[in-house]
Amino acid sequence: MENTYLTKKDVIQINEDTFIVTFNEKFKFDEGQFIMIQTPSLTRKPFILGTWKSNIAVSVQIKGKGTKYIVFEEKKFKAHFPLGNKFIPPAGNGIVIASPTCITLANLLHEKYSCNVLIGSKSKINFELPFESVVGNEDFSKKIKTLKPYDWYLVSGSKQMEEFVLSNIESKNVFVSLEEYMGCGIGACKSCAVFTKDGVKHVCTDGPIFRRDIL
Amino acid sequence: MNLNPPLVIASGPGGSGEYLSLINPKYVGAYTLKTITLNPKPGNKSKRMENSENYIINSIGLENPGIEYVISNIEKFVLKETKTILSLGGDSKDEYIKIAEKIAPYAKKFEAIEFNFSCPNVKKGGLSILSDVNEWQEILENVRKILPNSFLIAKLSIEGNFVEVLSKKVKEFGWNGLTLINCVRGLLIKDGKIVTGGLSGPILKPIALRAIYEVRKVLKDIYIIASGGIYTKKDVDDFLLVGANAISIGSALFKDPQVIEELGKYLKGVEK
Ligand SMILES: Cc1cc2nc3c(=O)[nH]c(=O)nc-3n(C[C@H](O)[C@H](O)[C@H](O)COP(=O)(O)O)c2cc1C
Ligand code: FES
Numbered sequence: 155m156e157n158t159y160l161t162k163k164d165v166i167q168i169n170e171d172t173f174i175v176t177f178n179e180k181f182k183f184d185e186g187q188f189i190m191i192q193t194p195s196l197t198r199k200p201f202i203l204g205t206w207k208s209n210i211a212v213s214v215q216i217k218g219k220g221t222k223y224i225v226f227e228e229k230k231f232k233a234h235f236p237l238g239n240k241f242i243p244p245a246g247n248g249i250v251i252a253s254p255t256c257i258t259l260a261n262l263l264h265e266k267y268s269c270n271v272l273i274g275s276k277s278k279i280n281f282e283l284p285f286e287s288v289v290g291n292e293d294f295s296k297k298i299k300t301l302k303p304y305d306w307y308l309v310s311g312s313k314q315m316e317e318f319v320l321s322n323i324e325s326k327n328v329f330v331s332l333e334e335y336m337g338c339g340i341g342a343c344k345s346c347a348v349f350t351k352d353g354v355k356h357v358c359t360d361g362p363i364f365r366r367d368i369l
Numbered sequence: 370m371n372l373n374p375p376l377v378i379a380s381g382p383g384g385s386g387e388y389l390s391l392i393n394p395k396y397v398g399a400y401t402l403k404t405i406t407l408n409p410k411p412g413n414k415s416k417r418m419e420n421s422e423n424y425i426i427n428s429i430g431l432e433n434p435g436i437e438y439v440i441s442n443i444e445k446f447v448l449k450e451t452k453t454i455l456s457l458g459g460d461s462k463d464e465y466i467k468i469a470e471k472i473a474p475y476a477k478k479f480e481a482i483e484f485n486f487s488c489p490n491v492k493k494g495g496l497s498i499l500s501d502v503n504e505w506q507e508i509l510e511n512v513r514k515i516l517p518n519s520f521l522i523a524k525l526s527i528e529g530n531f532v533e534v535l536s537k538k539v540k541e542f543g544w545n546g547l548t549l550i551n552c553v554r555g556l557l558i559k560d561g562k563i564v565t566g567g568l569s570g571p572i573l574k575p576i577a578l579r580a581i582y583e584v585r586k587v588l589k590d591i592y593i594i595a596s597g598g599i600y601t602k603k604d605v606d607d608f609l610l611v612g613a614n615a616i617s618i619g620s621a622l623f624k625d626p627q628v629i630e631e632l633g634k635y636l637k638g639v640e641k
Contacts, residue, residue, distance in 0.1 A: 155391065157391045157392075157626055157627065192624065192625055195420060195624075196420045196423070196424070196425055196570050196571075196623060196624055197418075197425065197623040197624065198623060198624065198625075232625060232627075234626070334416070335415075335417065335419065337382065337418050337425075337623045338382070338388075338622065338623060340384075340387045340388070340390070341387050342382065342383055342384025342385070342388060342403075342622075343384060343418075343427075343429070343623070344384070344403070344412060344417070344429045344432045345417045345429060346417075347412055347417060347432060348415065349411070349414065353411070354432065
């Protein structure tokens with residue numbers, strides 16, 4: 155794990171409020187892992203790592219001062235990374251169902267495992283993606299209900315989106331990327347706890363991706 | 370207690386040594402472990418943390434594996450890279466006494482043992498242990514007898530009673546140090562919802578400064594670890610000025626773990 159500076163290479167707007175931020179630096183990480191980025195806020199913020207056009211990248215949805223700072227203001231960030239566990243998909247055909255905030259992870263998995271990707275975006279996407287996308291809740295819910303069966307599913311988006319997808323897919327091999335407020339990202343502060351069938355787990359050290367059947 | 374630098378990682382934010390993979394242990398005077406209780410605690414339901422402009426609110430609820438687990442894995446909890454301060458908590462007088470008895474055979478392994486009398490995030494114990502001062506005094510008296518050779522620290526907050534009054538009792542029963550202060554009870558409103566928890570971060574600094582100032586006025590020779598909103602060299606200077614012997618870093622770790630190195634160098638006189 156490193157605690158160091160990263161520099162911003164590019165900012166690409168995905169839709170109304172979400173941006174891909176690519177970095178100049180290269181470092182080793184596994185799919186599923188995340189990074190804690192420092193902003194003027196009192197706590198670092200977690201972002202799931204991925205790739206975009208051969209660069210290491212995160213996807214940032216503008217939510218407040220901290221995310222504005224990353225996307226629009228600062229070029230150099232202090233951060234610690236990589237954190238969390240590798241996501242190893244089961245064998246067979248899989249699909250990543252994600253919101254634009256997880257687009258760089260979806261891209262990485264798409265390249266590595268040739269899996270399908272479905273991006274559900276609230277607003278129009280600004281450019282052509284290398285995978286399928288649907289815009290708006292209605293089209294998204296129609297698409298999920300008519301989805302062909304896959305051997306595995308990874309769902310990564312807002313809580314609302316995840317709940318909707320989970321309630322419409324019965325497969326055992328469903329994985330969910332969880333979001334809980336993170337103070338440290340390294341297992342120290344216990345702020346990211348989730349109560350599972352296997353007891354208390356921490357999103358930062360036990361996740362961030364969990365099998366649905368333990369939740 | 371002789372800490373070099375006189376800089377301590379606070380109980381809670383620092384976990385049980387996890388930050389040693391991010392920070393240089395040379396600048397950690399002592400690492401306080403997250404509070405351990407007699408029985409394991411699963412902690413509070415999420416969401417457990419929020420932050421606003423200049424404060425953090427947490428309601429972790431003392432999630433911890435319990436003292437038996439710590440004893441069975443004692444070598445994991447005694448950190449090799451730096452001195453370790455054990456932090457213990459309880460839900461009742463009996464629990465504080467029992468946990469002291471259980472740790473007694475291992476007490477020498479720790480630089481000091483801190484008793485958390487001030488966690489605002491658990492219903493029983495924590496702050497409420499101070500609501501009956503007579504009973505609390507019995508804890509002080511008994512624990513001192515059970516751990517005769519340990520450097521004993523009481524961690525207090527400003528709630529429960531006047532901190533200078535409580536601090537005098539700590540000294541009277543032969544304890545060696547105080548950590549001032551813990552989080553205080555706070556509330557923020559997020560998306561129209563009430564979030565309650567323990568307040569930490571920059572907003573706590575003037576409250577902690579005042580607490581230390583008042584205690585130092587009445588107790589000249591007790592070791593005081595300052596805790597509450599310490600982020601910068603100016604914060605360090607201010608706390609030393611009102612009489613702190615050591616500085617504790619909690620929430621600032623969430624912003625930048627390297628704050629330890631920066632303030633550690635400053636306290637060691639390596640950097641101005
Ligand atoms: C997430 C979190 C967890 C905490 N857990 C504990 C704990 O287990 N035991 C304890 O004595 N204090 C605990 N505290 C209090 C801190 O040790 C410290 O006294 C307080 O946060 C004020 O200092 P700060 O502003 O530097 O964080 C906790 C604080 C935070 C923010
Ligand atoms: S974010 Fe601190 S324990 Fe997970």
